[in-house]
Amino acid sequence: MPTRLLILLSSAPLWAQGPLSFEEAVKLALAQHPSVEASQNGVKAAERRIQEARSGRLPKLDYAESYLRSDNPVVVFSSLLTQHQFTEQNFSIGLLNRPDAINNFQSQVTLDQVVYDAGQTKNALKSAELGRSLVGEDQRRTEMEVIAGVVRTYHGVVLAGQALEVADEAVRSAEADLARAETIRAAGMSTDADVLSIKVHLAGMREQQIRRRSELDVARAALNDALGLPLATPHTLTTALTPARTENLPLEGYEKQSLLDRPEARQARLASSLAETQSASARAALRPQVVLHAGFEADRQRFLTRGGANWIASASLRWNLFNGFADKARIEEASYALNRARAQQNQTDSLVRLQVRRAYAGFEAARERIEVARAAVSMAEESLRITKNRFEGGLSSVTDLLRTETALLEARNRQLAAIYDQRLAATSLELAAGTLSQQSEVLN
Numbered sequence: 001m002p003t004r005l006l007i008l009l010s011s012a013p014l015w016a017q018g019p020l021s022f023e024e025a026v027k028l029a030l031a032q033h034p035s036v037e038a039s040q041n042g043v044k045a046a047e048r049r050i051q052e053a054r055s056g057r058l059p060k061l062d063y064a065e066s067y068l069r070s071d072n073p074v075v076v077f078s079s080l081l082t083q084h085q086f087t088e089q090n091f092s093i094g095l096l097n098r099p100d101a102i103n104n105f106q107s108q109v110t111l112d113q114v115v116y117d118a119g120q121t122k123n124a125l126k127s128a129e130l131g132r133s134l135v136g137e138d139q140r141r142t143e144m145e146v147i148a149g150v151v152r153t154y155h156g157v158v159l160a161g162q163a164l165e166v167a168d169e170a171v172r173s174a175e176a177d178l179a180r181a182e183t184i185r186a187a188g189m190s191t192d193a194d195v196l197s198i199k200v201h202l203a204g205m206r207e208q209q210i211r212r213r214s215e216l217d218v219a220r221a222a223l224n225d226a227l228g229l230p231l232a233t234p235h236t237l238t239t240a241l242t243p244a245r246t247e248n249l250p251l252e253g254y255e256k257q258s259l260l261d262r263p264e265a266r267q268a269r270l271a272s273s274l275a276e277t278q279s280a281s282a283r284a285a286l287r288p289q290v291v292l293h294a295g296f297e298a299d300r301q302r303f304l305t306r307g308g309a310n311w312i313a314s315a316s317l318r319w320n321l322f323n324g325f326a327d328k329a330r331i332e333e334a335s336y337a338l339n340r341a342r343a344q345q346n347q348t349d350s351l352v353r354l355q356v357r358r359a360y361a362g363f364e365a366a367r368e369r370i371e372v373a374r375a376a377v378s379m380a381e382e383s384l385r386i387t388k389n390r391f392e393g394g395l396s397s398v399t400d401l402l403r404t405e406t407a408l409l410e411a412r413n414r415q416l417a418a419i420y421d422q423r424l425a426a427t428s429l430e431l432a433a434g435t436l437s438q439q440s441e442v443l444n
Helices: 022-032 034-057 073-082 093-097 120-186 192-227 251-261 263-284 326-392 398-433
Strands: 060-070 102-116 289-300 307-318
Touching (some): 022 192, 060 073, 120 263, 120 326, 251 326, 263 326, 326 398
Antiparallel strands (some): 060 102
């Protein structure tokens, strides 16, 4: 059976032209596809959240600058003290009761360090790390889906090209039949009805040819979408459509592997761990916190002069004894969230195993279909050869000829579809098991 490997797309940047193997297509998609870029940025954002959570262990340093003007006796009295400008004259009863307005330029530097927070910073850091792992599984799933998309669309283009070639061959065969029938009619061994029947058959083959050409155009655009390229980018595809190779693991092996490697199964376990961490964080709110504080302050009547400075250092303990049952509600909420996460984990494990079973059954069926279709093509080719010889000898009718040609066309298309479906099924099986990657055997 002829194979069409040179499939040309039209009108796109020159940098995208040239031979493109399946392996190169996978690499290109992983480098170019927008969904991969989006997932990578999600991972980077999650890594920054880890840095943010880790900063809870470090001291907080703040600087503040303020300006105040007032004739409030208390403000004036305290400002003169902090400015180191208080004198005996300021003890005058008149000045104490009705002081002149005063300026106060204040500069403050404060340092706060949490000494003990009942593990809240630790839990926040663990939650951020779990979030990073969750996003990492999203990225891995995205990459697997991109690879699966390349498998579907790359071989879809090759399949469409081969189907078009089958249709082209059917048209050529029908044209030859028509010429042969006209010759036989001219010799008086056939009728106009036979010639008209072949012309109708030829029109049907040309309709299929038109459909196959349209399907090829759509398949080309779908491939470029899977690669993250403009839809009209031209390629010369160099990898033939052949059955995929697999490890031939038993169903139980794929199921066990899926529970270990499938991103959704891993995310379900991570979600349970995250819910446990959040529950611990909610309970930590009931325990006290210890904070150290230090500050340096400069107060001045003018921006740079007539001022003084002072400092302060303190340690404080804060213990939330009652806040309207809010903490109790948060603890119960976290407990319910944990129970939900564990239930969802069980549900996810069951769903993952079901998807593996479905993919495994699809792969086994596709593999068997290839053998059946290959035998059917051989039989159809031999049947057509015999029928053509009989037709030329006047021993078979034109109906027999057209029926055998149609049977061969259908058999070849079924064989192509079986090979394509087997490769997709093998890819779906690894995708369901969570092991699909650039190194997967099914991609070779």
